[in-house]
Amino acid sequence: MLLQALEALLLVSALSLDALVASFSFGVEKIKVPWLSALFMSGICSAFLAVSLLLGSVVKPYVSPHLAAVLSFLILLILGITRLLDSAIKTCIKKSCTKTKDIKFKLLDLHFMLRIYADSTEADVNHSKSLSVGEASSLAVALSLDGFATGFGAGLTNANPVEMILFSFIIGLIAIRIGCAVGRRVASSADLNLSWAGGAILILLAFTKLF
Template identity: 30%
Template sequence: MFSLIILAMALSLDSFGVGLTYGMRKIKIPWLSLAFIGLCSGLSILIAMSVGATIAQVISVSVAETIGALILIIIGAWALIETYRPRKEPVQRLQKQDIDFTIKMFGYVIHILRDPAKADMDSSGTVTGREALLLGLALSLDAFGAGIAAALMGFSPIGLALMVAFLSALFVSLGMVGGYRLAHVKWVKRLSFLPGLLLILIGLLKL
């Protein structure tokens, strides 16, 4: 149970970082949008763990757990690399009218993964409707691989999905509050390494 809670927190900490970003930039996310973001995150974990459970049926339990742990370590290491890698602005920024919810929508989701503030497409200062969908998809894609790994390690799909759904919405909300109050505190921005570090630690403990 303790490992389940820690894993759910690790998968949801990115949401806290998103909330901090919005809080610092005074962007608001209504409660309905928060619930939608949590739902997207929970469903993504459930789907990912279903894929992982299917894979686990064709390999032994010990091998599945080892593979799952290694995947978590790799994802955590990649997250740490992304945290400290210099980011380049795209040459041409996507505009709201360019998005047609097919290939361009996926491209915009990837942009949001790099810069969460881009979810506020109309620069209204509030993330609602389609913008909440894009943000939810971005956060969901970010944790999909870890969901497969969690299933291989034998975690409960329903339990983890519910916990991630709740914590994702909660952490975005707490992050926004923290962002409003700590916008000028430089060390807060340096905590973005925590999700990757936690995933690595969980993977090492499961080896």
């Protein structure tokens, strides 16, 4: 039970690093993230995780324990490797997206989500220096993509969904507030990228599925 809780905590912490880095960027740029926007961000990320856990648990009865472990391993390993390469991926997206200078805000616009994936401060579309609920929601969707795949893999195993969702919401909210606070204190053009750390944790968790 304790080991399962620790694994869930590590998994959610790895997924929350993106929210931490994004919030750090907002703090550096002196963009405020009101409590309501932070709650929406954490809530949407947790909702994506909840849906993916549910899907994984629905598929689980039709998959053998061995195959479930292998699938969970592969999902976590691929996501971990992707995060290790995240810096290069974001650089490519930035170069591609800068070709289009005019951006119109749409809640689920793919081009917009790619922009904020590469540079979180792009979420403040109206340059109000305050992240609205709508802007926070689009950012949360972009940040939730990894969590959706990871949650599906976790749902195939013996993960406790209630525990993971609760951890996700609380840790996500804490990550947002800490990121903003630290970013405001730094208040420089520092470029913090912790994607590699999240990737390393996911790869570590992947190999635990083989034992």
